Amino acid sequence: MSNSSPREFDVVVVGAGLSGIAAAHYLQRDCPDRSFVLLEGRDAIGGTWDLFRYPGIRSDSDMFTLGYTFRPWTSDASIAGGEAIRDYIRDTAREEGVLPRIRFGQRVTAASWDSASARWRLAVDAGGEQLHYSCRFLFFSAATTTTSRATNPSGRDARALPAASSTRSTGPRTWTAPASASS
Ligand SMILES: Cc1cc2nc3c(=O)[nH]c(=O)nc-3n(C[C@H](O)[C@H](O)[C@H](O)COP(=O)(O)OP(=O)(O)OC[C@H]3O[C@@H](n4cnc5c(N)ncnc54)[C@H](O)[C@@H]3O)c2cc1C
Numbered sequence: 001m002s003n004s005s006p007r008e009f010d011v012v013v014v015g016a017g018l019s020g021i022a023a024a025h026y027l028q029r030d031c032p033d034r035s036f037v038l039l040e041g042r043d044a045i046g047g048t049w050d051l052f053r054y055p056g057i058r059s060d061s062d063m064f065t066l067g068y069t070f071r072p073w074t075s076d077a078s079i080a081g082g083e084a085i086r087d088y089i090r091d092t093a094r095e096e097g098v099l100p101r102i103r104f105g106q107r108v109t110a111a112s113w114d115s116a117s118a119r120w121r122l123a124v125d126a127g128g129e130q131l132h133y134s135c136r137f138l139f140f141s142a143a144t145t146t147t148s149r150a151t152n153p154s155g156r157d158a159r160a161l162p163a164a165s166s167t168r169s170t171g172p173r174t175w176t177a178p179a180s181a182s183s
Contacts, residue, residue, distance in 0.1 A: 017047020019141035041107030
């Protein structure tokens with residue numbers, strides 16, 4: 001991204017996973033006069049479904065429910081593998097034309113509300129370069145499963161964390177071996 005790229009928007013969406021792509025779709029469709037951008041800390045679309053690649057990863061619930069209402073899941077497989085879900089999110093982003101809205105490798109590290117200007121001020125780490133954004137509306141679609149400090153604050157395997165320090169976590173952050181029946 002060039003240094004002259006705009007960093008002031010009506011809306012900033014954080015995260016280009018399942019939720020962020022949906023947010024972009026609805027912003028484009030329902031708020032065409034509003035400027036917005038998606039900031040994605042990683043270099044890929046898909047969030048959970050791009051990050052986790054362990055054997056057998058799949059949805060827990062049926063894809064007809066988990067999928068987008070604006071782009072229904074059409075496969076016969078109701079419970080889908082991670083790769084199929086990743087492709088579905090990527091294809092949706094491409095077909096909906098939201099790819100140009102995404103700025104990859106830009107991780108939001110702080111957000112504060114400035115009452116005087118009535119805008120959010122965002123600090124963003126872009127591969128070591130510190131950037132500053134501002135927006136009127138901040139949409140967090142960053143979830144917990146791909147937000148390392150939320151799911152794994154001590155650096156240990158999320159499955160080993162005591163309940164009090166473990167936030168909602170639907171899958172292991174790192175995968176080394178299948179969990180034993182007693183874990
Ligand atoms: C094995 C498994 C099965 C699951 N099955 C189901 C299911 O059946 N039904 C269901 O409802 N849910 C399920 N989940 C939960 C799953 O997380 C959601 O389905 C969905 O993928 C969440 O999408 P999301 O866009 O909200 O978050 P994510 O997929 O986590 O995407 C968030 C994105 O935000 C980015 N991000 C995070 N923090 C920042 C930051 N500070 N700055 C910039 N970018 C940031 C991340 O890099 C990521 O790309 C499952 C999860 C796992 C692991």
